[in-house]
Amino acid sequence: MTRIGILTSGGDCPGLNAVIRGAVLKGTEVHGQEFVGFLDGWRGLVEGDVIPLDRSRVRGLAQQGGTILGTSRFGPYQGPDGGAQNIQKTLGRLGIDAVIAIGGEGTAAASKRLFGEGIRIVGVPKTIDNDLSHTDYTFGFDTAVEIATVAIDRLRTTGNSHKRCMVLEVMGRHAGWIALHAGTAGGAHAILIPEHPESLEQICEWVTSVRDRGRSPMVVVAEGFTLPEMEEAYSTKGLDGFDRPRLGGIAEVLAPLIEKHTGVEARATVLGHIQRGGVPTAFDRVLATRLGMAVTDLVAEEDWGRMVALHGTDIARVDFDELAEPKYVPDERYQEMRILFG
Numbered sequence: 329m330t331r332i333g334i335l336t337s338g339g340d341c342p343g344l345n346a347v348i349r350g351a352v353l354k355g356t357e358v359h360g361q362e363f364v365g366f367l368d369g370w371r372g373l374v375e376g377d378v379i380p381l382d383r384s385r386v387r388g389l390a391q392q393g394g395t396i397l398g399t400s401r402f403g404p405y406q407g408p409d410g411g412a413q414n415i416q417k418t419l420g421r422l423g424i425d426a427v428i429a430i431g432g433e434g435t436a437a438a439s440k441r442l443f444g445e446g447i448r449i450v451g452v453p454k455t456i457d458n459d460l461s462h463t464d465y466t467f468g469f470d471t472a473v474e475i476a477t478v479a480i481d482r483l484r485t486t487g488n489s490h491k492r493c494m495v496l497e498v499m500g501r502h503a504g505w506i507a508l509h510a511g512t513a514g515g516a517h518a519i520l521i522p523e524h525p526e527s528l529e530q531i532c533e534w535v536t537s538v539r540d541r542g543r544s545p546m547v548v549v550a551e552g553f554t555l556p557e558m559e560e561a562y563s564t565k566g567l568d569g570f571d572r573p574r575l576g577g578i579a580e581v582l583a584p585l586i587e588k589h590t591g592v593e594a595r596a597t598v599l600g601h602i603q604r605g606g607v608p609t610a611f612d613r614v615l616a617t618r619l620g621m622a623v624t625d626l627v628a629e630e631d632w633g634r635m636v637a638l639h640g641t642d643i644a645r646v647d648f649d650e651l652a653e654p655k656y657v658p659d660e661r662y663q664e665m666r667i668l669f670g
C-alpha cells in the first residue's frame with residue numbers, strides 16, 4: 329500500500345481542507361492509498377511531524393475554511409534537517425512513499441527542486457490571488473472575490489450616505505485579479521492594479537467625474553499598486569509627506585491624496601485577511617475537491633514532478649515549473665473594464 333504525506337504550505341486559502349478531503353476519500357477508496365498529514369507545511373515534513381488522515385478525520389471538511397494541517401512559510405531547505413537528502417531519510421523513517429504538496433509559486437518551485445533531487449512528489453496549486461500560469465483558476469480566488477464584492481456593496485451604501493469616495497484595498501501583491509473581478513462585480517468607478525500604472529491625476533479625474541454626476545466614487549485598489557509619482561517621490565521622502573506604505577497600505581495613502589486633490593471626502597478600507605478566512609464558495613469547494621481527487625491519480629500512476637490544474641472545465645496535469653510562472657492580468661482584460669471607469 330502506498331503511504332502518502334500531504335502538506336499545505338504558504339498563505340492559507342479557502343478550499344485547502346476540501347483538497348485534503350478529496351485526496352483522502354478517492355485515494356483510500358479507489359487506489360487503496362494511505363494518508364498522513366505533515367503539520368505546518370514543510371516544517372512538518374522536515375521535522376517528521378505527522379498526524380494520521382483517514383476517512384473519519386476528513387468528514388465534513390469541504391465547507392471548512394483554513395487548513396486542518398496548519399501552514400507556514402517555512403521552506404524544505406531550511407534548518408539542520410532540511411534538504412532533499414535529509415527529507416528522504418525522514419520519509420524513509422516514517423514509511424512514507426510520496427508527498428502531495430499543496431501551495432503557491434514558492435511551493436511549486438521548491439517541489440520542483442526536491443523532485444529533481446529524487447523525492448517522489450506531486451502538487452496542487454493554491455492561491456487566492458489566481459496568479460499562477462497554466463491553470464485557469466485557483467481555488468480560493470472565487471471566495472476572495474465574493475468577499476471583496478460584498479465589501480464593495482457595503483461600502484457603497486455608507487459612501488452614498490456621506491457623499492464620500494470609498495477606497496477599498498484588496499489583496500494582490502503582483503497581480504490584480506481580485507481587484508479586477510471584485511471591482512467589476514461591484515461596479516467600481518476605478519480599479520487599480522499592479523500591472524497597469526495610472527497617475528494620480530487620472531484617478532482624480534475619474535473621481536471628480538463621478539462626483540459631478542452626483543454619485544459617490546468607489547475605487548478598488550490591489551495592494552501591490554503604486555502611483556508612478558510615488559516611486560519618484562518616495563525616494564525623496566514621501567509624496568505629500570507620506571512614507572512608502574508597507575505592503576497592504578496603499579488605500580491609506582490614496583484616500584487622503586484623492587481628498588486633497590479633488591475636495592471629495594475620502595475613506596480607506598483595507599480588507600486584508602478577511603479575504604482568506606471563512607468558508608469557501610461552492611465553486612471553490614468543487615474545484616478543490618476535484619483537484620484533491622485528481623492528484624491521487626498522479627501518485628497511483630507514479631507521474632512524479634507534476635501538478636494538477638484547471639484547463640477550461642477539465643482537470644489537467646502540468647509540470648511544476650510551468651505553474652511557478654506568474655499569471656498577470658493581460659492588458660486587454662484591463663482595458664476592457666477601463667472604458668467604464670469614471
Ligand code: F6P
Nearest residue numbers: 339455456457499500501551604
Ligand atoms: O499570496 C496570497 C496573499 O494572500 C497575498 O495576496 C498577500 O500579499 C499575502 O498572501 C499576505 O501574506 P501573509 O498572510 O503572510 O501576510
